[in-house]
Amino acid sequence: xxxxxxxxEPADASLRFTAVVMPExxxxxxxxxxxxxxxxxxxxxxxxxxxxALQSIDTFDGARPRGWLLTIMRNAHINRxxxxxxxxxxxxxxxxxxxxxxxxxxxxxxxxxxxxxALGRLSERHRAVVELVDIARLSYADAAIVxxxxxxTVMSRLSRARKEIRTLLxxxxxxxxxxxx
Amino acid sequence: MRRFGRRRSPDALTCRxxxxxxxxxxxxxxxxxxxxxxxxxxxxxxxxxxxxEVYTVIKxxxxxxxxxxxxxxxxxxxxxxxDLAAGRVAAADWPLxxxx
Numbered sequence: 001x002x003x004x005x006x007x008x009e010p011a012d013a014s015l016r017f018t019a020v021v022m023p024e025x026x027x028x029x030x031x032x033x034x035x036x037x038x039x040x041x042x043x044x045x046x047x048x049x050x051x052x053a054l055q056s057i058d059t060f061d062g063a064r065p066r067g068w069l070l071t072i073m074r075n076a077h078i079n080r081x082x083x084x085x086x087x088x089x090x091x092x093x094x095x096x097x098x099x100x101x102x103x104x105x106x107x108x109x110x111x112x113x114x115x116x117x118a119l120g121r122l123s124e125r126h127r128a129v130v131e132l133v134d135i136a137r138l139s140y141a142d143a144a145i146v147x148x149x150x151x152x153t154v155m156s157r158l159s160r161a162r163k164e165i166r167t168l169l170x171x172x173x174x175x176x177x178x179x180x181x
Numbered sequence: 182m183r184r185f186g187r188r189r190s191p192d193a194l195t196c197r198x199x200x201x202x203x204x205x206x207x208x209x210x211x212x213x214x215x216x217x218x219x220x221x222x223x224x225x226x227x228x229x230x231x232x233x234e235v236y237t238v239i240k241x242x243x244x245x246x247x248x249x250x251x252x253x254x255x256x257x258x259x260x261x262x263x264d265l266a267a268g269r270v271a272a273a274d275w276p277l278x279x280x281x
Contacts, residue, residue, distance in 0.1 A: 043258065115242040
């Protein structure tokens with residue numbers, strides 16, 4: 001076992017930084033996009049995360065790099081204090097469009113559009129967990145880190161959120177497997 | 182007195198129990214034993230099977246929203262990471278928002 005040397009050579013820190021950060025860049029970007037509205041802001045957030053990661057790489061114990069980076073990003077995001085406001089989902093015209101499902105409700109594009117509208121109708125808390133697990137493809141444990149809540153909370157919020165989406169789709173007339181229509 | 186009908190194994194889940202973990206099952210978040218118990222329940226329960234199908238369709242549609250990761254953005258970020266690691270961008274001088 002090698003003792004952690006806080007005065008490690010800069011080259012070592014750079015190598016560790018590269019090894020830890022590079023494999024997680026796509027995930028970080030996907031998660032960042034669920035946290036801020038503009039793509040450019042998402043990139044900025046990932047850049048800030050990388051800078052902070054490099055600054056504290058010497059104190060990182062090497063366990064769960066993704067969780068470590070997501071914690072840094074969450075804190076960076078809180079500091080940046082930017083909130084996501086998806087403009088498309090706030091557009092009443094888009095919401096109104098959902099009220100009339102197409103004849104063939106399983107046309108994938110239309111269904112996906114309806115899903116997007118349903119997602120926009122969820123509360124901020126429910127939408128965030130769906131975005132992290134289903135869109136950014138995080139595990140429950142990693143989503144819990146980003147949200148700063150226990151894993152059980154992720155599980156229950158996700159379950160309620162998907163049920164809500166299901167109800168919204170049902171109400172809008174989309175025929176789902178097992179629908180009573 | 183002998184009872185007719187299927188006898189449940191002591192391990193078998195009820196619909197209510199299965200419903201509680203169905204989405205974790207869908208997300209691959211159950212341990213092996215839990216997943217096996219849900220699978221066994223799904224083999225004999227059409228209602229829960231349909232529920233799983235609904236959530237699978239919804240999850241798949243949500244997942245399609247993440248298709249098309251911005252390769253250019255990822256490349257820019259890789260290049261930034263390289264610059265940071267090589268010292269071409271000085272982390273100490275990077276304008277982080279206050280409160281870092």
